[in-house]
Amino acid sequence: MTDASKSASAMGRHLTPHLPALWRFALSLTGRPDVADDLVQSTCLRAMEKHHLFDGSGNLVAWTMTILRSIWINQLRATTIRAAQSLDATNEAELAALLPQSESNIFASQVFTQVMKLPEAQRQTVVLVYVEGFRYSEAAKILDVPIGTIMSRLSAARQKLAHLNATDVVPQQDKSQS
Amino acid sequence: MTYSDADLLAYLAGTAAEEMSAGIEAALALDPALEDRLMTLDPLASTIGDALDGLGADRVTLPAQKQSRRIWPLAVAACAGAAIVATVVLWPAPQTTRPWMDQVAAYQALYSPATIANVTPTQEGLAAQFAQLDTALGTQLPLDALQTATTLELRRAQILAFENAPLGQIVFADDTGRPVALCLIRTDSPGRDTATFELHGLNGAAFTQGGFDYLVIGATTRQEAEALANQFSRALAAS
Numbered sequence: 286m287t288d289a290s291k292s293a294s295a296m297g298r299h300l301t302p303h304l305p306a307l308w309r310f311a312l313s314l315t316g317r318p319d320v321a322d323d324l325v326q327s328t329c330l331r332a333m334e335k336h337h338l339f340d341g342s343g344n345l346v347a348w349t350m351t352i353l354r355s356i357w358i359n360q361l362r363a364t365t366i367r368a369a370q371s372l373d374a375t376n377e378a379e380l381a382a383l384l385p386q387s388e389s390n391i392f393a394s395q396v397f398t399q400v401m402k403l404p405e406a407q408r409q410t411v412v413l414v415y416v417e418g419f420r421y422s423e424a425a426k427i428l429d430v431p432i433g434t435i436m437s438r439l440s441a442a443r444q445k446l447a448h449l450n451a452t453d454v455v456p457q458q459d460k461s462q463s
Numbered sequence: 464m465t466y467s468d469a470d471l472l473a474y475l476a477g478t479a480a481e482e483m484s485a486g487i488e489a490a491l492a493l494d495p496a497l498e499d500r501l502m503t504l505d506p507l508a509s510t511i512g513d514a515l516d517g518l519g520a521d522r523v524t525l526p527a528q529k530q531s532r533r534i535w536p537l538a539v540a541a542c543a544g545a546a547i548v549a550t551v552v553l554w555p556a557p558q559t560t561r562p563w564m565d566q567v568a569a570y571q572a573l574y575s576p577a578t579i580a581n582v583t584p585t586q587e588g589l590a591a592q593f594a595q596l597d598t599a600l601g602t603q604l605p606l607d608a609l610q611t612a613t614t615l616e617l618r619r620a621q622i623l624a625f626e627n628a629p630l631g632q633i634v635f636a637d638d639t640g641r642p643v644a645l646c647l648i649r650t651d652s653p654g655r656d657t658a659t660f661e662l663h664g665l666n667g668a669a670f671t672q673g674g675f676d677y678l679v680i681g682a683t684t685r686q687e688a689e690a691l692a693n694q695f696s697r698a699l700a701a702s
Contacts, residue, residue: 297525305519312519326526385517396514414502415511416518421491421498433488440477443507450506 289336289345296336300329303346306417310350313412314357316401318383327360328353347419350427396449403442410438411446464490466497471504563625564669564678567632567646568662570623571680576640582618592620599629600649602675605702609633612698613691615643643681645695650676657692659685668692672700 289299300307307328311321332339332349339348380401381394400411413424414435421439425432466474466487473479474487490497502508584592593606599622610617615635623630625648633645655671667680668688679695682688 301525304523304525305517305521308519308522309515318522322523325523330526383518383522384515385520390514393514396511397518400511400515411511412515415505415508416515418512420495420502422495432492436488436491439505440475443475443505444477446507446511449510 288341290339290341291336293333293336296333296339297329299345300332300349303349304329306346307349307353309412309416310409311353311357312383312401313408314354314405316405316408318379324353324357327356331356344423346417347423347427350413354427354429396446399446399449403445407438407442407445410435411442414439466490468500468504471501475501475505561650561669561676563628563630563648563676564646564667564680565662566625567623567630567644567678568665568667568680571642571644572663572665574634574642574644574681576636576642579618579634579636579642580640582634584618589617589620595622596620596631596633600631600647600675602631602647603702604631604633605698608698608702609645609695612694614638615691618642637683641681641683643679643691645691646678646680647675649674652676657689657696659689659692661685670696672696 289296304325307325308321311324311328312318315321315324328349331352335352339345377398380398384390384394384397400408403411409428410424413419413427414421419427421432421435425435428435464486466483470479470483471487474484479487487497487501491501589606589610593604596602596604606617613635615637618634618636620631620633623632628648630646630648633647635643635645637643650671651674652671654673655669657668657670659666659668661667662680665680666682666685666688667678668682668685668691669676669678670692671677677692677695677699679688679692682691
């Protein structure tokens with residue numbers, strides 16, 4: 286049982302190792318790395334402020350991701366839509382540069398770009414289940430949808446991304462970098 | 464009913480019969496072991512998980528918690544009387560705003576119509592106040608243009624400070640006497656279109672142009688804040 290609920294600073298300590306996961310989920314919601322940065326900051330402040338509401342026996346990351354999604358929906362999304370051109374139109378080169386070793390791992394960059402091109406709802410679900418490893422039922426709770434919706438989103442995403450597993454596409458390192 | 468791996472793979476591939484797919488999804492809610500099997504068999508899980516492993520590492524750090532900061536007036540306008548010093552607590556603000564905007568909103572939330580009810584400046588008095596702003600901020604703010612840019616009545620201008628940087632506050636009154644402020648502080652950020660938000664219960668709008676962040680705070684609605692911001696922006700750009 287975690288002591289994350291005991292104080293704001295304890296909550297902060299427990300959140301720190303999960304910041305990359307929070308950021309990935311934030312990126313899947315916002316489609317923009319700069320907005321994802323701000324969203325994670327807001328989320329951590331809110332989680333530390335509300336540390337006493339965390340049930341110490343629950344999943345801290347899932348709890349925090351629920352907060353993150355709530356802030357996005359209730360506070361930031363409308364303003365960001367007015368300020369930006371499109372949430373789904375993300376510059377591919379800018380995205381690829383976010384991935385570690387993107388210049389040498391071309392396949393990983395392709396996968397990342399394809400995931401980010403998914404519609405927002407599918408993208409969120411793919412990140413929660415395939416990247417963060419949440420169970421379907423856990424992802425359903427975070428996104429506040431029935432488990433059947435999770436399955437249909439993943440099914441649609443699988444159809445769009447199936448070519449990534451095609452046997453005639455061999456993931457290769459960029460030999461020129463070796 | 465039990466499902467074989469072949470059944471589950473067909474489901475994941477989207478080729479299972481509709482009845483079987485419905486049965487699997489209904490069973491999922493009640494059978495964690497079935498959920499585990501599906502997740503293990505999903506052909507894309509490891510492809511995507513491995514590719515995005517490491518994404519976001521070192522991207523963000525834990526933010527600082529609540530801090531106490533002070534807004535100090537550097538000079539007091541003669542018409543305003545005594546300066547107001549407020550110690551405010553920084554609360555998490557919408558992240559389309561800057562920290563100084565949160566502080567200003569908290570300060571502006573102390574204002575009421577009574578605060579500026581007896582502020583009746585002369586044009587010479589306003590010119591002197593604007594001269595103080597220009598000296599502190601390095602600006603040439605267009606007094607006449609800002610007076611006529613909107614239907615608000617310009618009442619007072621003064622210099623405040625945020626973390627030792629000069630901050631200009633120009634206070635207007637609407638036709639009910641309600642105070643609305645236009646505030647500005649120098650920035651290195653590039654120009655930004657108007658964004659609206661609510662801070663400390665006040666409706667606000669912010670934009671960046673010409674090396675300054677601008678904040679309109681205290682409007683009746685967010686739409687009004689945005690309209691005022693756009694009007695001020697045009698007046699500043701035209702001067």
